[in-house]
Amino acid sequence: xxxxMSRRINWPLWSGxxxxxxxxxxxxxxxxxxxxTRDVPWATLILFAIAIVLLxxxxxxxxxxRIVAWIVTILGVGICAFFCAAVFxxxxxxxxxxxxxxxxxxAPGFVLLDTNRHPVALSQLLAEPGSKGVILIFYRGxx
Amino acid sequence: MEEHLxxxxxxxxxxxxxxxxxxxxxxxxxxKAGYTFPLLSDRDAETIRRYDLLHKGAGEHGRxxxxxxxxxxxxxxxxxxxxxxxxxxxxxRPEQILDAARTMP
Numbered sequence: 412x413x414x415x416m417s418r419r420i421n422w423p424l425w426s427g428x429x430x431x432x433x434x435x436x437x438x439x440x441x442x443x444x445x446x447x448t449r450d451v452p453w454a455t456l457i458l459f460a461i462a463i464v465l466l467x468x469x470x471x472x473x474x475x476x477r478i479v480a481w482i483v484t485i486l487g488v489g490i491c492a493f494f495c496a497a498v499f500x501x502x503x504x505x506x507x508x509x510x511x512x513x514x515x516x517x518a519p520g521f522v523l524l525d526t527n528r529h530p531v532a533l534s535q536l537l538a539e540p541g542s543k544g545v546i547l548i549f550y551r552g553x554x
Numbered sequence: 555m556e557e558h559l560x561x562x563x564x565x566x567x568x569x570x571x572x573x574x575x576x577x578x579x580x581x582x583x584x585x586k587a588g589y590t591f592p593l594l595s596d597r598d599a600e601t602i603r604r605y606d607l608l609h610k611g612a613g614e615h616g617r618x619x620x621x622x623x624x625x626x627x628x629x630x631x632x633x634x635x636x637x638x639x640x641x642x643x644x645x646x647r648p649e650q651i652l653d654a655a656r657t658m659p
Contacts, residue, residue: 505621508638510606518627521601523594526581537629543566543658544628546651549607549620552573553583
């Protein structure tokens with residue numbers, strides 16, 4: 412006798428889970444490049460919202476043992492929560508920099524190596540003919 | 555930043571980027587991103603410290619790095635505008651810098 416086990420894939424559940432992973436990765440690999448979707452990650456949050464809706468639909472339509480569906484749903488929601496924590500909380504934790512030169516203060520001079528290992532001085536940059544000034548852009552680094 | 559370079563240059567402003575990266579790491583970044591402005595290497599974060607921008611242990615492998623910040627400095631070494639973002643993902647828009655530059659001597 413053959414048992415026909417109707418192994419129907421729970422599409423909403425698994426696509427919701429896949430979407431939550433895709434939403435997370437898409438922020439760091441794509442949306443982060445454009446200020447409009449990086450500063451307030453609305454595009455990513457919309458994707459997460461769709462993912463969570465799919466997961467809940469999938470969870471509710473699960474027949475039989477629901478433990479797998481619950482685990483997948485919780486993981487998907489967890490990815491969303493982790494993203495929110497990283498983006499809204501983690502990125503705000505910067506040092507106070509109370510003694511950074513303010514408007515009207517003298518900018519500390521420096522001599523630093525450029526990409527060809529040639530020393531470059533702030534005073535030299537400012538003294539260039541036609542130069543009204545420089546914009547110093549301190550950044551975290553390339554990683 | 556690179557797209558606005560022509561506007562900055564027209565306004566007499568030269569962008570200069572500073573990080574703890576080595577000159578070689580900066581050269582890689584500069585090549586990949588197609589930057590034509592200088593990227594300077596503050597390996598021991600000494601200049602970063604003098605600007606009070608040190609972010610201890612926040613870099614890869616716990617490296618000390620700079621927190622993001624921008625300073626518009628005029629010919630007399632005076633800071634005319636600055637941006638100390640409270641959120642490292644939100645950066646100053648070039649228009650803000652150009653507006654500030656217009657008020658410079």
